[in-house]
Amino acid sequence: MNTHIFYKYQGAGNDFIVFDNRNGAFDANNADLVRRLCDRRFGIGGDGLMLLQQVEGYDFEMVYFNADGREGSMCGNGGRCIVAFAQDLGIIGSETDFLAVDGVHHARMHDTVGWISLKMVDVSEIREEGDAYLLNTGSPHYVKQVVGLDTYPVVEAGRHIRYSNPFSKEGINVNFVEAEGDGYYVRTYERGVEDETLACGTGATAVALAMAKLNKVEGQVETPIRVAGGRLNIRFTKTADRFTEVFLEGPAEFVFKGEITW
Numbered sequence: 695m696n697t698h699i700f701y702k703y704q705g706a707g708n709d710f711i712v713f714d715n716r717n718g719a720f721d722a723n724n725a726d727l728v729r730r731l732c733d734r735r736f737g738i739g740g741d742g743l744m745l746l747q748q749v750e751g752y753d754f755e756m757v758y759f760n761a762d763g764r765e766g767s768m769c770g771n772g773g774r775c776i777v778a779f780a781q782d783l784g785i786i787g788s789e790t791d792f793l794a795v796d797g798v799h800h801a802r803m804h805d806t807v808g809w810i811s812l813k814m815v816d817v818s819e820i821r822e823e824g825d826a827y828l829l830n831t832g833s834p835h836y837v838k839q840v841v842g843l844d845t846y847p848v849v850e851a852g853r854h855i856r857y858s859n860p861f862s863k864e865g866i867n868v869n870f871v872e873a874e875g876d877g878y879y880v881r882t883y884e885r886g887v888e889d890e891t892l893a894c895g896t897g898a899t900a901v902a903l904a905m906a907k908l909n910k911v912e913g914q915v916e917t918p919i920r921v922a923g924g925r926l927n928i929r930f931t932k933t934a935d936r937f938t939e940v941f942l943e944g945p946a947e948f949v950f951k952g953e954i955t956w
């Protein structure tokens with residue numbers, strides 16, 4: 695048994711356990727350990743767990759696991775949180791280039807405390823399936839407009855779509871959206887958590903891009919998104935069906951730090 699220091703961060707209520715794994719002490723193949731630590735009753739609790747690791751050519755590497763213990767695809771809110779963590783550790787200044795599962799990400803901390811801009815992958819394909827949109831913003835997303843989102847059964851409807859064909863094997867994150875002011879209100883059922891989370895960064899990004907396609911918007915676009923845990927902002931350039939210079943912006947905050955033994 696050894697004692698390990700962990701950190702807890704959250705971005706718009708999407709919460710993560712983070713370990714500084716530059717010494718390689720955390721076994722990334724131990725899915726059972728990740729699952730136990732993310733458990734809200736028997737563990738620390740979190741929507742996911744991240745390892746900050748050393749990698750050549752970049753400031754650090756982000757390795758992300760969903761709460762079910764499996765390595766996930768890109769996590770946008772997690773990306774902002776690990777940038778805040780790297781700055782708190784003194785590894786980076788106000789800008790960074792780091793490596794994640796979907797490639798290199800650039801991020802910048804704003805003067806506003808805890809507000810971080812994270813560059814996301816370019817997107818060149820949005821598929822329409824009935825009244826829904828399918829796209830990959832680093833993670834796969836299903837986007838569907840609904841009326842009365844506040845009382846919409848996000849968990850039941852999201853789970854139904856996530857486990858239906860053709861998604862059941864790989865899973866998909868399901869976002870429900872309703873227009874609100876000059877932006878959108880979004881609620882997301884996340885695969886790997888298998889529940890609604892308070893925010894999903896790649897999901898909010900997917901919604902902003904899908905709504906720009908639906909509304910035939912072109913050029914430089916800025917889309918405010920409200921989620922249950924706060925506010926996010928998505929910026930991008932749209933040229934025909936290609937989305938570049940995509941930025942996910944929002945808060946990333948340290949919550950607490952502790953020790954755990956295993």
Ligand SMILES: N[C@@H](CCC[C@H](N)C(=O)O)C(=O)O
Nearest residue numbers: 766767769770771894895896
């Ligand atoms: N659950 C996702 C990845 C995590 C998404 C995340 N919460 C975000 O902020 O983007 C998956 O592996 O599909």
